[in-house]
Amino acid sequence: MPVIESDCIILKSYGLSEADRIVVFFTRDHGLVRGVAKGAKRLKSKFGSSIEPFSESSVSYFQKDAVELVSIQSADLRRASFDIASRPEFLQRFAYLSELLIIFSQPHDPNETLYRMVRSCIETASDKDASLEAIGVYFEAWLLRLSGFMPDWKSCGNCGRALDAGVQLGYISDLHLVCANCLHLPNARELSASAFAAYSATQRTTPADFAAKYAGDPTELRELSSIFKRIIERAIGRPVPLEMSLDAGAFTG
Numbered sequence: 001m002p003v004i005e006s007d008c009i010i011l012k013s014y015g016l017s018e019a020d021r022i023v024v025f026f027t028r029d030h031g032l033v034r035g036v037a038k039g040a041k042r043l044k045s046k047f048g049s050s051i052e053p054f055s056e057s058s059v060s061y062f063q064k065d066a067v068e069l070v071s072i073q074s075a076d077l078r079r080a081s082f083d084i085a086s087r088p089e090f091l092q093r094f095a096y097l098s099e100l101l102i103i104f105s106q107p108h109d110p111n112e113t114l115y116r117m118v119r120s121c122i123e124t125a126s127d128k129d130a131s132l133e134a135i136g137v138y139f140e141a142w143l144l145r146l147s148g149f150m151p152d153w154k155s156c157g158n159c160g161r162a163l164d165a166g167v168q169l170g171y172i173s174d175l176h177l178v179c180a181n182c183l184h185l186p187n188a189r190e191l192s193a194s195a196f197a198a199y200s201a202t203q204r205t206t207p208a209d210f211a212a213k214y215a216g217d218p219t220e221l222r223e224l225s226s227i228f229k230r231i232i233e234r235a236i237g238r239p240v241p242l243e244m245s246l247d248a249g250a251f252t253g
Helices: 088-104 112-125 132-146 193-204 207-213 219-236 248-252
Strands: 003-015 021-027 031-037 056-062 070-079 169-171 189-191
Touching: 003 070, 003 088, 003 112, 021 056, 021 112, 031 056, 088 112, 088 132, 088 219, 112 132, 112 207, 132 193, 132 207, 132 219, 189 193, 193 207, 193 219
Parallel strands: 031 070
Antiparallel strands: 003 021, 003 056, 021 031, 056 070, 169 189
């Protein structure tokens, strides 16, 4: 049973017994992993702050066949999250985003692009002046795209015509976009040009640049996020709260 080592981002940690904790972490090389950190709740635990949510750590663990929970042997802290994790608004926003990541990620399925996106979003949010709302929309857009649930927003979902920024667009009940010529459809609703421009920006900029550009007026962000949440609801088969759904206490356990 070889030891597996990988860099990771800690997503969630909660008590298992008097002394142990379950840790959910997203690794660069092996995707989403759940494991047991034995003795992590003890005062002199060898894990310390290396398994706190949103920390970046290098973990070593054993994985047995047909056993869901791996056995975490060690975790070395690479980047602490003390400053950002002390901000309630950050915890609330990223608790929600982390839950989405857990829902949409298949266990032990590596996705380095997704890993780098998550890491970059957390780094951007470490700036206390960064727009958490913009980072959240960026995160939702890329999570949906990389998990395969984002509709094709490059062409009209009705006639197939290529969509261009700056022109009138809409979306239909399956949340595909439609061009101006197809806005007559009975179930079509208009999408603002600024919201479509914001979506396009998520696909070609970094989280930091996107957050800086859309830190002011959140109207287009909320328009986009409401559509993303409808796509998420269709994908997971249950409602998603419009506001952040987990408080810090429920998240950290």
